[in-house]
Amino acid sequence: xxxxxxxxxxxxxxxxxxxxxxxxxxxxxxxxxxxxxxxxxxxxxxxxxxxxxxxxxxxxxxxxxxxxxxxxxxxxxxxxxxxxxxxxxxxxxxxxxxxxxxxxxxxxxxxxxxxxxxxxxxxxxxxxxxxxxxxxxxxxxxxxxxxxxxxxxxxxxxxxxxxxxxxxxxxxxxxxxxxxxxxxxxxxxxxxxxxxxxxxxxxxxxxxxxxxxxxxxxxxxxxxxxxxxxxxxxxxxxxxxxxxxxxxxxxxxxxxxxxxxxxxxxxxxxxxxxxxxxxxxxxxxxxxxxxxxxxxxxxxxxxxxxxxxxxxxxxxxxxxxxxxxxxxx
Amino acid sequence: xxxxxxxxxxxxxxxxxxxxxxxxxxxxxxxxxxxxxxxxxxxxxxxxxxxxxxxxxxxxxxxxxxxxxxxxxxxxxxxxxxxxxxxxxxxxxxxxxxxxxxxxxxxxxxxxxxxxxxxxxxxxxxxxxxxxxxxxxxxxxxxxxxxxxxxxxxxxxxxxxxxxxxxxxxxxxxxxxxxxxxxxxxxxxxxxxxxxxxxxxxxxxxxxxxxxxxxxxxxxxxxxxxxxxxxxxxxxxxxxxxxxxxxxxxxxxxxxxxxxxxxxxxxxxxxxxxxxxxxxxxxxxxxxxxxxxxxxxxxxxxxxxxxxxxxxxxxxxxxxxxxxxxxxx
Numbered sequence: 001x002x003x004x005x006x007x008x009x010x011x012x013x014x015x016x017x018x019x020x021x022x023x024x025x026x027x028x029x030x031x032x033x034x035x036x037x038x039x040x041x042x043x044x045x046x047x048x049x050x051x052x053x054x055x056x057x058x059x060x061x062x063x064x065x066x067x068x069x070x071x072x073x074x075x076x077x078x079x080x081x082x083x084x085x086x087x088x089x090x091x092x093x094x095x096x097x098x099x100x101x102x103x104x105x106x107x108x109x110x111x112x113x114x115x116x117x118x119x120x121x122x123x124x125x126x127x128x129x130x131x132x133x134x135x136x137x138x139x140x141x142x143x144x145x146x147x148x149x150x151x152x153x154x155x156x157x158x159x160x161x162x163x164x165x166x167x168x169x170x171x172x173x174x175x176x177x178x179x180x181x182x183x184x185x186x187x188x189x190x191x192x193x194x195x196x197x198x199x200x201x202x203x204x205x206x207x208x209x210x211x212x213x214x215x216x217x218x219x220x221x222x223x224x225x226x227x228x229x230x231x232x233x234x235x236x237x238x239x240x241x242x243x244x245x246x247x248x249x250x251x252x253x254x255x256x257x258x259x260x261x262x263x264x265x266x267x268x269x270x271x272x273x274x275x276x277x278x279x280x281x282x283x284x285x286x287x288x289x290x291x292x293x294x295x296x297x298x299x300x301x302x303x304x305x306x307x308x309x310x311x312x313x314x315x316x317x318x319x320x321x322x323x324x325x326x327x328x329x
Numbered sequence: 330x331x332x333x334x335x336x337x338x339x340x341x342x343x344x345x346x347x348x349x350x351x352x353x354x355x356x357x358x359x360x361x362x363x364x365x366x367x368x369x370x371x372x373x374x375x376x377x378x379x380x381x382x383x384x385x386x387x388x389x390x391x392x393x394x395x396x397x398x399x400x401x402x403x404x405x406x407x408x409x410x411x412x413x414x415x416x417x418x419x420x421x422x423x424x425x426x427x428x429x430x431x432x433x434x435x436x437x438x439x440x441x442x443x444x445x446x447x448x449x450x451x452x453x454x455x456x457x458x459x460x461x462x463x464x465x466x467x468x469x470x471x472x473x474x475x476x477x478x479x480x481x482x483x484x485x486x487x488x489x490x491x492x493x494x495x496x497x498x499x500x501x502x503x504x505x506x507x508x509x510x511x512x513x514x515x516x517x518x519x520x521x522x523x524x525x526x527x528x529x530x531x532x533x534x535x536x537x538x539x540x541x542x543x544x545x546x547x548x549x550x551x552x553x554x555x556x557x558x559x560x561x562x563x564x565x566x567x568x569x570x571x572x573x574x575x576x577x578x579x580x581x582x583x584x585x586x587x588x589x590x591x592x593x594x595x596x597x598x599x600x601x602x603x604x605x606x607x608x609x610x611x612x613x614x615x616x617x618x619x620x621x622x623x624x625x626x627x628x629x630x631x632x633x634x635x636x637x638x639x640x641x642x643x644x645x646x647x648x649x650x651x652x653x654x655x656x657x658x
Contacts, residue, residue, distance in 0.1 A: 018420075021647060054397070054424040056387040056642060068383070087416040087442070091347075095383040113416070313385060317641070318350060 004183075006102070006152035007075040007289035011144070011174055012063025013136040013160050013167070014081030014105075015115040016088040017274070019127075019312055020055040022120035027128055032120065035218075037129040037191045039163060040118075045132035048118050057088065058313045059095035060117055062190055063158040065275045065314045069282025069304050071099040072320040075289060078102040078148050080170075082139035088114040089135070095315075105143050108135045121312065125270035133164055140166035141173045149174055150181040153289050154212065156281070159190035162198045175209050184241075186212035188281055189219035196222055211241040212288070214281045220245055242288075244298065246280050252302065254294045263298040266306035266327075275314025280305040283324070296328070303327045333512075335431070335481035336404040336618035340473070340503055341392025342465040342489050342496070343410030343434075344444040345417040346603070348641055349384040351449035356457055361449065364547075366458040366520045368492060369447075374461035377447050386417070387642045388424035389446055391519055392487040394604045394643045398611025398633050400428040401649040404618060407431040407477050409499075411468035417443040418464070424644075434472050437464045450641065454599035462493055469495035470502045478503055479510040482618050483541070485610070488519035491527045504538050513570075515541035517610055518548040525551055540570040541617070543610045549574055571617075573627065575609050581631065583623045592627040595635035595656075604643025609634040612653070625657070632656045 027034055030051065040048065059068075067077040079096055083089030085107040092114060096103045115134035119127050139161075149155055155178040161167040175185045187210045189195050195202055202223060206213055213236065215223065220232040220243075229245075233253060236243045242256040251264040283304035287297030303324050304316065311317050356363055359380065369377065388397075396406040408425055412418030414436040421443060425432045444463035448456050468490075478484055484507040490496040504514045516539045518524050524531055531552060535542055542565065544552065549561040549572075558574075562582060565572045571585040580593040612633035616626030632653050633645065640646050 049423060050427075052423075053427055054388065054644060055420070056385050057420060058385040059383065091384070091386060094378060094381075098379075098382055312640075312646070315383060 004151055004153045005076065006078045006148070008067060008070055008154045008156050008285050009078040009080065009148055009152035010063035010067040010156045011080045011161065011170065012061050012158040013115060013133060014064060014083045014092055015061040015117045015131065015136065016092055017058050017060035017117050017119050017314060018049070018055045019058065019119045019121060019274070020053040022053065022122060024122055027120060027122065032128050032130065034122065034128050035126050036193050037131055038193070040130045040132055042112070042132060045116060045118065045130070048130055052118060056312070057091065058315065059092045060275070060314045062160055062188060062278050063156055064096060065278035066156060066282040066285070067101055068096060068099055068315045069279045069308070069320065070286045071101045072316045073283065073286040073304070073324060074321045075286045078152060080105050080143055080145065080148070082108060082135050082143065083114040084108045084111065084135040086113050088116065104145070108138045111135065111138060119274055121272045121274065125273050125309065127272060127274040136167065137164040138166070139164065139170055141169045144170050144174045144177065146177055149177040149183070152183060154184045154186050154285060156186045156285065158188050159194045159198070159202065162194065162201065184211040185209060186214065186285065188277065189215040189223060192218040192222040195219050199223065206239050213240045213243045214277065215243070216246045216277050217248070242294065244284055244301070246277055252280065252298050254298050256294055259294060261295045261298055263295060263302060266302045268306035268309055270309045272312045273309050276305045276309050278314060279308040299328065300324055333480055333482045334405065335407045335477070337396060337399055337483045337485050337614050338407040338409065338477055338481035339392035339396040339485045340409045340490065340499065341390050341487040342444060342462060343393060343412045343421055344390040344446045344460065344465070345421055346387050346389035346446050346448050346643060347378070347384045348387065348448045348450060348603070349382040351382065351451060353451055356449060356451065361457050361459065363451065363457050364455050365522050366460055367522070369459045369461055371441070371461060374445060374447065374459070377459055381447060385641070386420065387644065388421045389604070389643045391489055391517060391607050392485055393425060394607035395485060395611040395614070396430055397425060397428055397644045398608045398637070398649065399615045400430045401645045402612065402615040402633070402653060403650045404615045407481060409434050409472055409474065409477070411437060411464050411472065412443040413437045413440065413464040415442050417445065433474070437467045440464065440467060448603055450601045450603065454602050454638065456601060456603040465496065466493040467495070468493065468499055470498045473499050473503045473506065475506055478506040478512070481512060483513045483515050483614060485515045485614065487517050488523045488527070488531065491523065491530065513540040514538060515543065515614065517606065518544040518552060521547040521551040524548050528552065535568050542569045542572045543606065544572070545575045545606055546577070571623065573613055573630070575606055581609065581627050583627050585623055588623060590624045590627055592624060592631060595631045597635035597638050599638045601641045602638050604637050605634045607643060608637040628657065629653055
């Protein structure tokens, strides 16, 4: 086993977020489910964009956000995901490479455009996401670079990869390569509706193939089809090596074998909760790959999440290294 | 003279802003002049973008920002400016049309891409702008729709139009059409370096052709080549019907014939001063076209500027109608 070059390689849908403020009435009249992610086709994306207010564009994608946070903390990150050779694809590459993240996935030279996620931020800081997958559907097993997977301590996969068919194959290939190389595999459940769409496969994955699981409360309740958080907690214990469960302003709970940590959230003034879970995972994985204990990992995750929800957009807007060091001093 | 359909038609460079945080060291090492706008070519834009940190994209352009603020307040706005038929061009159109602004300028179907302004926001909330004009150089007199100019109470022009050759011709044509139709012409000086590049022509314009002038302190000092604000104030009095001079946290001064108003700025927590002057002009022109007195116009301008500098990006991030009504109640 060679010395790892990367702390974490993330694989996910490479998406540019298009963010605008919206009122609750807008969600109701467009039949959008607050707080969730829905897949939409190109026509629906065009129509919704037409109805959307003035917007800003910023690079997003769940696993990409996580790797961006890890890199901002000073971790060594790599990302695998598919964009087209268009303006939004260039912006996506710029934003992730400029953080020092290795991103070498070949651009698609034809076909549909770079994926966009229309995000409606309501006054309560909740985000409602409508995703047009675009070029993400072109991500396949050939894009999974064996050398990169072998060179990363942890391969981090987003549940959303289970939506495009070829990406699912890329997911499975990456997980197998990582384990074959003696590395760890982490999964984020991504979204309660994503869990609904793929529950049986996710249950099998968590039981058999995932070392580190990230889920928020709604997702873990959905996975085990239970109503009480504690019921889900009892079920997930032992199903994977580490489970980190986030509960919004109730903080997070981390279980690993006999270890259980209940960690408070950090004080925050939420402006836009987009990317809170991604940020928590980025901070947690940074701590883990630095060799910190689980409580400290969760604490770093909370600090990063608090930073990200304090502004519009799913990635940190300042370098995080100083922020976390100060908070942990 | 027909009844005006528009309060203000703005003509300007149609630009998408690419914003990132940067330290003062970055400005120094790249020889960037803090607080100013510099024109750059495509190669320089690519190189600087490569060195720039993670960024967000949002529609900008000086006159377009002003019209966006006017529309957000409830005013009837139109905009004339040139983008290409690419992703950033579509985003520009979306963001301005969705505010209810009429924007019918034909897209360029070939040639260079939609203009970008790389904006470096330093910790003191100052913005340093590097503009690649791109498709803006294709704006020409043919794009100035006579019917639109005749239908607007005020035609608002940004000084930056003096940079691309054909845009200058569009500027002159619009000003002539407006006056021929009995309408007013407003000008923003845009930037002290822009004033430097075109001082004699701007002096002639202000004396002969402009009814309403907007300038910040550096710009008006540059125009008259004086060192003291009061010296510039004395010179500009009488040179045009109304001059509105902004002074950052010292507020603004409005002169019109014998009238002089000295208006304090609104309390603000500056995050990014990009667009402060554009926002002030938007609020001021809204008030003017509603028939308000000059002091109230300046007050509205100050409120809008304070809203815009409180977040990253040059346009309001919430509808302004309520904000201003509340502040003026």
